[in-house]
């Protein structure tokens with residue numbers, strides 16, 4: 154069997170933020186390798202560095218020291234234009250607050266990443282309808298975000314993240330505003346997409362419901378990896 158592709162390689166990552174006359178160390182020497190197709194969570198208490206780490210993986214931020222290689226690109230050496238291009242092509246984002254554009258329809262929200270990629274109208278239509286089907290929302294294509302429930306809004310956000318078939322989806326507390334039933338629905342959808350399309354998912358979370366679905370948990374504390382655990386029997390395996 155060929156060795157799995159290491160799509161994210163973090164070595165000696167340090168992130169410091171200026172505070173007053175000094176600085177605050179949010180990440181303090183992170184070493185972590187993530188392979189294609191993983192379904193992994195960064196888990197830890199508030200302030201442990203989960204979002205900071207996710208932002209560096211998503212090339213939204215750069216490390217103070219160390220190296221982050223994402224899909225063969227060193228995040229620190231990318232220009233703003235290059236990191237935007239990497240995100241547009243290869244990385245999908247899901248946030249706890251959904252971040253949908255309120256004046257646009259569900260269809261237009263999901264279509265947006267494809268417009269950035271300058272895809273043809275025909276290609277866009279096929280990809281958007283396909284993505285809405287993945288999340289079970291084809292009947293809501295013409296609705297606007299204000300007409301949707303929280304669970305539906307997060308499903309639109311998943312479709313928007315997935316429509317361009319990214320290599321990696323980064324999800325920051327995606328269930329924070331959802332009840333238990335909706336949390337399970339979105340986690341099942343993401344786990345299915347992970348299995349069917351081999352998309353890599355990286356979560357930042359402290360939600361037990363999310364943790365049930367993860368296949369690997371990287372525990373952070375004070376900006377360091379405390380524990381790195383492969384999960385054999387997650388909920389998804391039991392239910393399916």
Ligand SMILES: Nc1ncnc2c1ncn2[C@@H]1O[C@H](COP(=O)(O)OP(=O)(O)OP(=O)(O)O)[C@@H](O)[C@H]1O
Nearest residue numbers: 170171172177179198199200201202203204205206
């Ligand atoms: N721009 C910034 N300037 C100063 N400090 C920051 C900045 N961004 C983050 N921090 C600090 O870095 C630490 C890690 O923050 P981070 O948001 O990564 O934590 P987290 O584990 O995601 O927490 P939560 O679960 O509450 O979202 C926190 O103490 C935070 O206050």
